[in-house]
Amino acid sequence: MRRFSLWLRGKPLVADSILAFGLLLLDLTGLGESREKVVYLVIGGLLPIPVAFRRAYPRAMSALMLLLALSTSAVNYLLDDHASHPALLALGIMLYTLVAYVGRREGLLLLVGLAVESTVSVLLLDQPVPSTVAFISLFYALCWTLAEFNGARHAYDSEVAARLAVADYDRERRTHEAVAMERTRIARELHDVVAHAVSVMIVQSDGARYALRRDPDVAEQAMATVAATGREALRELRRTVALLRTDHAPDSLPQHGTAGLAELVEMMRGTGLAVDTELTGGLDGIAPEVSLGVHRIIQESLTNTLRHAGPHPKAWVRVRRRDADVLVEVTDSGGVPVHGPPGSPIEGSGMGLVGMRERIAVLGGTLETGRMPDGAWLVRATIPLEPGPSD
Structure with a gap:
């Protein structure tokens, strides 16, 4: 039974048709009181029809129901038939429908029409005024109250559904952003290594x-x-891929430190790049992500110098550990690169500076790059000792 009820919720036309059929059966109970049984059956068959389409066309069906009710009173008056039609309970159902699904304004308009219809019915059919008015007033008041209650529930359900939709959208958006950030992180690490x-x-x-x-x-x-x-x-690539495959903690990052910087400088000197270093304050013992950031900035800067600084490149690396941050400055000899090997510039992807900016932004630091008045190229980065995302 519960399954059937849930199924009907998604089929309003079917549910309303069942309700209309029930009103038709109820109306047949008054057939014995009628003098004009054929007319009674015709009217009884017409009255439930608007109920079947009440939620599909609430305004039109309410007007049609009111017109049928007025016509019923007029026909009964002309035929001098005082048999009642229980199917006129559909008037209250239409009032409920308008208030719950359309609005109070339309409900008030229908209520005025119902007052006129009730007055016409009482006057034409000589019905007892006190009892009829009391019953009609109580019935319509109950229909309006139920409509207000269900209307508030429908509004609440709609608001909950809207909030769930927004939450689903936000969750999907955050998922896409997380995937994009992870792809950027992977691309940055692989670029720095390769x-x-x-x-x-x-x-x-x-x-x-x-x-x-x-x-x-x-x-x-x-x-x-x-x-x-x-x-x-x-080796570096394997280590990077291993880290990227897991949600690693910050302390699982490699700690490069002073030894890592010395090894990097020595490797670059082996390629023919003259590198002068000045280290103040030491890099050992700082957070691994800061150490990795310093190492990658210097690595990318020296690589760019090797690519673009001409046949006899030279670079100056200055690293200063201060109270709250680490200052990294890499300056090259500049000059006009010559074409043709050896010493010709190597064409890059242009993603080196982008990767450095992304890494510094993640660490909450600042990055300045540009050509100096004497033609040298300067990279200056400031990385907080306690990294955090920038504002």
Whole structure:
């Protein structure tokens, strides 16, 4: 029975048709009092029809129901037939429908029409005034009250449904944003690992190719650097992928520190890039994500210097640990890159600076990049020791 009730909720026309059929059966109980049984049956068959379509066309069906009621009173008066039609209870049902599903204004208009219809019925059919008025008033008041109650419930259900829809949309939007952020994080990490190694390997490979016949020892050293860089990149890539596969905690990030910076600088020097470093305050013991951020900023800056700073590039790395943050400054020798190997600029994707800005933004720091008046390129980053998202 409960399943049938739930099914009817989604089929208003079926439910209202069942209600109309019930009114038709109820109206047949007054057939014995009528003198004109054929007319009574015709009227009794017409009165329930608006109820079947009351929710599909509430205004039109209410007007039709009121017209049928007035016509019934007029026909009974002309035929001098005082038999009652129980199906006229549909007037209260239509009042309920208008108030609950359309609004109070339409309900008031129908109520005025019902008052006129009741007055006409009492006058034409000589019905007892006190009892008839009392019954009609009580019946219509009950219908209005039920409509107000159910209307408030429908409004509440609609509001809950709207809030659930908004919540579902917000949840879906947050899911998409989380996926986009994760994709950005993965892309940034892979770029930092792969782009640096590939750039070094390209520079060394070009140098080895041109030195192969003239100076085999230099070529061999360059290829050794290529192999070492490749192995280091593979280790870093495996470690990065392993971290990206899990929701790792911050303390599971690699702690690069001073030793990691020294290893990075030494590797870049092996490629022919002259690097001068100045470290103040130390990088050991700071938060792993800050340490990784410092390492990646310096790595990307030196890689860009190797790509674009000409045949004899040089860079100055200054790292200063202060009370509340770490200041990183990387300046290169600038100049006009020459074309043609060795030393020709390597074309990049343009995502290096974007990746640095994204990383600094995640850590809640600031990043400044640009060309100095003397032609040198400067990267200056400030990273808080207690990282947090920027405003």
